[in-house]
Amino acid sequence: MSDLRGKRALITGASSGIGAALAHQLADLGVHLVVTARRKDALDRVAEACRAKGVTVDVVVADLGKPESATEVWNAAHVVGPIDILINNAGFGYFRKFAGVDWARDAELLQLNLTSLLELSRRMVDTHVGTVERTYLVNIASIGAYQSVPNMAVYAASKAFVRNFTEALHDELRDVGSALSATCICPGGTTTEFHEQAGAGNYSWIANNSMKSAEAVAATTIKAMRKGRRNVIPGIINNLSCWGVRFVPRRLSSWLARRVLGKPRQAALPARSGNVSTGA
Numbered sequence: 001m002s003d004l005r006g007k008r009a010l011i012t013g014a015s016s017g018i019g020a021a022l023a024h025q026l027a028d029l030g031v032h033l034v035v036t037a038r039r040k041d042a043l044d045r046v047a048e049a050c051r052a053k054g055v056t057v058d059v060v061v062a063d064l065g066k067p068e069s070a071t072e073v074w075n076a077a078h079v080v081g082p083i084d085i086l087i088n089n090a091g092f093g094y095f096r097k098f099a100g101v102d103w104a105r106d107a108e109l110l111q112l113n114l115t116s117l118l119e120l121s122r123r124m125v126d127t128h129v130g131t132v133e134r135t136y137l138v139n140i141a142s143i144g145a146y147q148s149v150p151n152m153a154v155y156a157a158s159k160a161f162v163r164n165f166t167e168a169l170h171d172e173l174r175d176v177g178s179a180l181s182a183t184c185i186c187p188g189g190t191t192t193e194f195h196e197q198a199g200a201g202n203y204s205w206i207a208n209n210s211m212k213s214a215e216a217v218a219a220t221t222i223k224a225m226r227k228g229r230r231n232v233i234p235g236i237i238n239n240l241s242c243w244g245v246r247f248v249p250r251r252l253s254s255w256l257a258r259r260v261l262g263k264p265r266q267a268a269l270p271a272r273s274g275n276v277s278t279g280a
């Protein structure tokens with residue numbers, strides 16, 4: 001596996017969950033960091049803990065749910081030096097029927113989960129294709145990328161986009177022998193703030209018992225990235241379900257997803273920050 005010491009990584013959504021765990025684990029490997037998200041206090045806490053491990057950490061507060069932010073984040077990240085590793089991790093979903101949530105929330109979801117991710121990927125590719133130094137792009141999708149998911153329709157569709165885009169990009173980069181690799185990670189249920197934000201959590205036994213920690217998902221992500229893997233699903237049960245889904249009718253897999261995820265937990269979704277309204 002490649003040595004990452006001295007490289008510089010930009011991690012989106014590093015204020016909590018998988019992104020924060022990635023920051024800690026990359027800092028352990030001697031990787032300098034640029035961490036970005038909306039919550040400054042949470043980012044500062046992650047940054048302080050990572051600096052104590054001997055690496056430099058720059059904090060960029062930004063709302064990647066807004067169209068102009070990806071450019072701003074990319075430019076801010078480059079003030080100090082080049083980015084060798086980009087991890088597009090920031091994302092959110094909601095556990096509600098499509099008809100019950102207003103367009104502003106979906107517009108933010110699409111901007112964050114798709115467009116900002118795509119723009120940052122574009123800039124990483126433009127910067128590194130044709131260069132000889134080993135560099136890495138990682139996009140975080142979900143096992144929701146493998147099928148339609150009622151009550152998470154837009155989220156699952158956004159992750160299908162991320163998976164298909166990243167796998168295709170991986171193949172394109174390999175075709176030209178690029179030193180930049182593209183890796184897609186498809187986590188299943190992971191114990192983070194995601195579920196509270198999504199208004200989910202009344203999960204079935206199997207969903208609760210297949211939950212992984214953010215640290216475990218981050219460790220799998222870094223290992224897959226270092227090996228330049230195409231797509232990795234953390235966890236045996238998640239792997240089996242993504243493998244098995246190809247053998248069942250799509251309508252049945254959709255029904256099964258509904259059973260596994262259960263019903264929405266709260267009456268109202270938590271408000272999104274910025275100019276985004278709260279949904280139904």
Ligand SMILES: NC(=O)c1ccc[n+]([C@@H]2O[C@H](COP(=O)([O-])OP(=O)(O)OC[C@H]3O[C@@H](n4cnc5c(N)ncnc54)[C@H](OP(=O)(O)O)[C@@H]3O)[C@@H](O)[C@H]2O)c1
Binds near residue numbers: 015
């Ligand atoms: N947890 C799971 O079960 C699970 C399963 C499959 C895939 N995933 C994916 O894993 C990734 C990380 O999620 P997580 O589970 O670690 O959840 P999390 O703890 O809620 O982390 C989400 C991160 O995204 C950031 N974020 C949210 N909205 C943003 C915005 N508009 N602009 C900039 N940053 C924003 C959040 O920071 P701020 O709030 O500070 O902005 C936070 O750092 C997501 O892409 C998610 O879809 C999670």
